[in-house]
Amino acid sequence: MGVKNNMEQIPNVPKEKFKLIHDENNNEQEKIGTPSLTYLQDVRRRLFSNKVAVVCLTLLSIIVLISLFAPLVAPHNPNAQQVTLSNLPPKLGNLNIPGFNGYQNMGGKMVDAYKQAGASKDTFYLLGTDYLGRDLLSRIIYGTRLSLIVAILATLVDLIIGVPYGIVSGWKGGRTDTIMQRIVEIVSSVPNLIVVILMMIILKPGLGSIVIAIAITGWVTMARLIRAQTFQLKEQEYILAARTLGESSTKIATKHLIPNLSSTIIIQTMFTIPNAIFFEAFLSFIGIGIPAPNASLGTLLSDGQKAFRFLPYQMWAPAIILSIIMIATNLLGDGLRDAFDPQSDD
Amino acid sequence: MADEREKIVQVRNLKQYFNIGKPNEVKAVDDISFDIYKGETFGLVGESGSGKSTTGRSIIRLYDPTDGQILFNGQDISKIKSHGPQMKEFRREMQMIFQDPYASLNPRMKVKDIIAEGLDVHGLVKGEEEREKRVRELLDMVHLNPEHMTRYPYEFSGGQRQRIGIARALAVEPQFVIADEPISALDVSIQAQVVNLMQDIQKEQGLTYMFIAHDLSMVKYISDRIAVMYHGKIVELADSDEIYNHPLHAYTQSLLSAIPVPDPEIEKTRERIDFDHSQPFSDDQSLQEVLPGHFLYCNAETAASFK
Numbered sequence: 001m002g003v004k005n006n007m008e009q010i011p012n013v014p015k016e017k018f019k020l021i022h023d024e025n026n027n028e029q030e031k032i033g034t035p036s037l038t039y040l041q042d043v044r045r046r047l048f049s050n051k052v053a054v055v056c057l058t059l060l061s062i063i064v065l066i067s068l069f070a071p072l073v074a075p076h077n078p079n080a081q082q083v084t085l086s087n088l089p090p091k092l093g094n095l096n097i098p099g100f101n102g103y104q105n106m107g108g109k110m111v112d113a114y115k116q117a118g119a120s121k122d123t124f125y126l127l128g129t130d131y132l133g134r135d136l137l138s139r140i141i142y143g144t145r146l147s148l149i150v151a152i153l154a155t156l157v158d159l160i161i162g163v164p165y166g167i168v169s170g171w172k173g174g175r176t177d178t179i180m181q182r183i184v185e186i187v188s189s190v191p192n193l194i195v196v197i198l199m200m201i202i203l204k205p206g207l208g209s210i211v212i213a214i215a216i217t218g219w220v221t222m223a224r225l226i227r228a229q230t231f232q233l234k235e236q237e238y239i240l241a242a243r244t245l246g247e248s249s250t251k252i253a254t255k256h257l258i259p260n261l262s263s264t265i266i267i268q269t270m271f272t273i274p275n276a277i278f279f280e281a282f283l284s285f286i287g288i289g290i291p292a293p294n295a296s297l298g299t300l301l302s303d304g305q306k307a308f309r310f311l312p313y314q315m316w317a318p319a320i321i322l323s324i325i326m327i328a329t330n331l332l333g334d335g336l337r338d339a340f341d342p343q344s345d346d
Numbered sequence: 347m348a349d350e351r352e353k354i355v356q357v358r359n360l361k362q363y364f365n366i367g368k369p370n371e372v373k374a375v376d377d378i379s380f381d382i383y384k385g386e387t388f389g390l391v392g393e394s395g396s397g398k399s400t401t402g403r404s405i406i407r408l409y410d411p412t413d414g415q416i417l418f419n420g421q422d423i424s425k426i427k428s429h430g431p432q433m434k435e436f437r438r439e440m441q442m443i444f445q446d447p448y449a450s451l452n453p454r455m456k457v458k459d460i461i462a463e464g465l466d467v468h469g470l471v472k473g474e475e476e477r478e479k480r481v482r483e484l485l486d487m488v489h490l491n492p493e494h495m496t497r498y499p500y501e502f503s504g505g506q507r508q509r510i511g512i513a514r515a516l517a518v519e520p521q522f523v524i525a526d527e528p529i530s531a532l533d534v535s536i537q538a539q540v541v542n543l544m545q546d547i548q549k550e551q552g553l554t555y556m557f558i559a560h561d562l563s564m565v566k567y568i569s570d571r572i573a574v575m576y577h578g579k580i581v582e583l584a585d586s587d588e589i590y591n592h593p594l595h596a597y598t599q600s601l602l603s604a605i606p607v608p609d610p611e612i613e614k615t616r617e618r619i620d621f622d623h624s625q626p627f628s629d630d631q632s633l634q635e636v637l638p639g640h641f642l643y644c645n646a647e648t649a650a651s652f653k
Binding site: 236237247341343 | 452
């Protein structure tokens with residue numbers, strides 16, 4: 001009944017009053033083209049529109065810059081010992097900020113550790129000192145530098161050896177692939193701890209032997225992953241199309257394979273960086289890493305861990321820096337992966 | 347009459363084997379010969395795995411043929427080196443349209459760069475401006491909006507992607523285009539669109555097509571001549587009307603009897619002819635011309651019976 005009434009109420013609108021809007025609208029939509037950017041410009045735009053990635057990138061840049069200019073930034077010589085001023089808690093000037101006022105819990109009572117050690121009124125260490133009276137902040141800055149060097153070198157080895165090796169092996173296939181994969185198997189069958197120990201026979205323990213050990217063994221995983229992906233990609237029709245157009249193999253690798261391998265490369269790199277830092281830390285921890293006076297995040301952690309119950313700040317500071325580096329690289333990696341994928345665009 | 351026309355592709359005893367000498371050896375294409383005339387559309391049909399795609403890929407030298415000759419404009423291209431100047435020249439003359447529009451465009455490249463890939467490889471354009479102009483022309487030719495050239499492939503539908511693939515193939519101005527099941531991944535409504543587009547372009551530019559498909563009605567619609575492949579061999583080759591009206595080989599007859607007809611009266615009485623797959627070939631058989639322009643894979647006795 002109600003429906004019928006409504007039907008009758010519809011006024012008779014003359015035809016001329018109707019206007020076709022859909023068509024124009026559609027044409028308007030069709031016209032919208034994205035701005036004319038190259039693929040890499042597009043990647044940058046997408047990366048910078050990702051807030052998390054930008055924050056991580058900034059954090060990492062700050063850390064990298066500080067460690068790059070370590071000699072200028074560090075307030076003290078990281079290896080200078082002052083045994084009288086050992087194990088001092090953090091202190092920031094003569095401002096009385098809780099946690100940074102130089103007070104320490106001794107036998108249930110808070111005492112001014114700086115006064116007890118007989119330090120002058122102007123002496124203060126922002127992050128305290130270690131058991132030999134070395135400035136912890138300077139040691140962390142230099143230690144971060146060392147750990148980052150290891151991480152960057154490991155990444156470079158991954159990218160320079162691992163990626164091309166995997167692409168060649170996967171692309172050529174057949175006998176080349178068989179031989180290259182047997183080499184990979186031989187390399188990966190030797191534990192890298194053994195490689196480090198062997199390196200120490202030839203070289204002194206230190207950065208050199210760690211880096212060489214990583215260079216020899218580190219690229220294997222990357223090469224394997226890239227090979228498997230290349231095998232899949234090379235049968236894709238767009239690769240065949242590039243071949244029928246006469247594109248050279250090198251060009252196919254750079255134009256078609258690497259952009260489509262980028263997510264694998266980035267994700268694997270995100271594993272490589274923490275692995276390398278931990279590998280160095282582990283070697284330093286068991287005593288065959290960075291030799292004694294020099295600091296790395298690994299040696300700082302192992303030193304700090306010994307006195308963690310009484311002097312927790314000695315481990316907190318390097319642990320926080322290490323965590324920031326890890327989290328920031330991971331999130332930045334996620335951002336990069338999305339940035340390289342056009343389809344992640346909204 | 348057919349012999350007077352210029353032959354653009356002559357395939358002679360082409361063989362394409364894989365895993366030679368191993369237990370899993372595959373004779374994907376086994377000793378086939380045929381000619382393709384300039385300006386025609388040559389249809390190649392057959393069931394899955396019959397070797398029709400492999401034939402296409404061997405002719406365009408994505409594979410190195412095991413044996414036999416492929417003459418393109420009279421020149422043998424089956425043995426030329428994969429990275430020589432001769433090969434580069436050949437790559438301009440012959441192009442391919444691929445089956446899956448979702449796999450045939452690099453997802454990380456813009457439409458502009460996908461289409462211009464051939465232009466860049468062969469140095470056909472000077473400068474960014476000319477490149478862009480040419481890409482616009484090509485997009486226009488395949489009825490796509492030239493404004494869309496800065497988009498990525500995922501922003502297009504299947505039919506549009508296939509037309510981008512066609513534009514890419516035509517960018518280098520080839521004489522001969524192999525279409526490897528170009529419509530089998532598309533909607534039926536879009537299939538006609540793409541096929542008509544291909545025919546229009548053929549008329550405009552005088553192209554020669556080799557059209558690989560398994561949709562018989564579509565092949566009949568587009569092709570001048572049709573070859574039927576079965577187990578790596580061509581079993582019958584003739585003008586498309588001839589094949590449809592007078593199929594001689596038992597396999598062709600079986601294939602044609604399987605086409606559904608959109609008429610319930612006929613469909614009620616349509617009888618499928620079964621093909622005996624157990625003993626398809628015998629040693630004394632070969633492809634011979636049994637009627638003018640009509641080739642049949644048979645033995646001499648059968649061939650004589652037609653004369």
